[in-house]
Amino acid sequence: MDYFSQIIGGFAVYWWLVPVVLIISFSQSPWFKGLLGEFLVKLTAKLRLPANTYHRVHNVTLPAADGTTQIDHIFVSRYGIFVVETKYMKGWVFGGEKQSQWTQKLYRKSYKFQNPLRQNYKHLKALESALGLSPDVIHSVIVFAGDSTFKSPMPANVTCGGGYITYIKSFTKPVLSEASIHNILSKIGSLRLKSSWKTDYQHVQNLRARYDSAANRQCPKCGGSMVLRIAKRGATAGNEFWGCSAYPKCKTVQNVTK
Template sequence: MDFSPIIAPLWTTVSWLIPLMLVIGLLQTPWAKGYIGELVVRLIARIKLDQHTYRRLHNVTLNTPDGTTQIDHVFLSPYGIFVLETKNMRGWIFGSEKQAQWTQKLYQRSFKFQNPLRQNYKHLKALEATLGVNPEHLHSLISFVGGSTFKTAMPANVTQGIGFIRYIQSFQQLVFSATEVDALLHTLQTGRRAPTLATHREHVQNLKRRSDPTAERLCPKCGSALLIRTVKSGAKAGQQFWGCSGFPKCRTMQSF
């Protein structure tokens, strides 16, 4: 009996179904979600922000005393420098400015993630060191894309969708001349790490090393060694944290 009339249609279906499933699986990875979120922000910014007024760089990797830091988007303008961190997330988002971790609730499951404002703080400090600008002219900005819903009150610089455009455009006081913006852009272009796969891999390794409690850490502010210290009194007595060995001259602290 000839089964080819049956097998041929099945094989045709399988031949496109398997690649489709692989693509769907790839799109669910954290890397793909992050990349898609950054592309969405790039597209919105390209449409909504004048490219001559708001000069932009994306995927900026800078050297830091403890390795590297990677910034999603930097917008340089006469009204200040806007440092944008993208979060491509769904579900309900709970958090506040001072919480170390925020919560994503999706399909009755909860997931913790680092407060993006704290994450972006390191980006601001790296840019401040690279550009030598007044920190008052650096503005932290978080953009959630992907259809998430805020379930707690968020600061004005934590936005959804095109909200980051409104926040950027709300700054109308001139702080840099056009010449200064050009100079800052040039400094950042020459001071950044090359946007290559090798740079990305090195940055990932730095992240893994920093998450290893046994690895040596350096203070991102002064470059001294970070030491494990213990809170001796108060509500947090007994908790451990990373403290700068340069204390009291340097009071940098990081959660353990």
């Protein structure tokens, strides 16, 4: 038997390993984990949040000054609007409300990721601006799906698993009329970009452009790197600006070119 025949024979015996390896690799990808986390949130909401009280809108991409912003889940009810950011993670999670980066610790390895509260803050401001609503009726909710454990004190709106349901249901005072709810849902439907592969791809390209710009920007005063921040107070609340990473030592700021 020649060498080529041996290869063919070996493949005939072990061909099933190819799809197994592909499936394992696919299941470990960030894209798949993101989809799984969003699916778990959708399923829990469907089972535990009455559809006639909490109107569900998923995977909403809205135009923004710097490209697009993508919201995982929006729940509209007479008790307010709940904007949900999903993270699918395993292991220990360390972080604080005011920290720019949080840490995931898994099997003795540590990984940094953006503070999801800050990430979701931009979503809230985009929705607030698009709908013309008071910030008092829009609430940020963070959901960690997967086998993760908080190792730092977290605010009530940062939850694990189905804990976000309890947080949403803790709001019991009506703040929106049925007419307002109908108008809000209609406006979201008219403003959102069509849910498609093309929309998702363009959103990723917008994110890359923003972060590439951030990586190459230096502070003209001290030479440090400039980072994107979001104004939380004053007339510019919700707008992004460039701030020096050496703050508070260096307070250089620059406007974001739109």
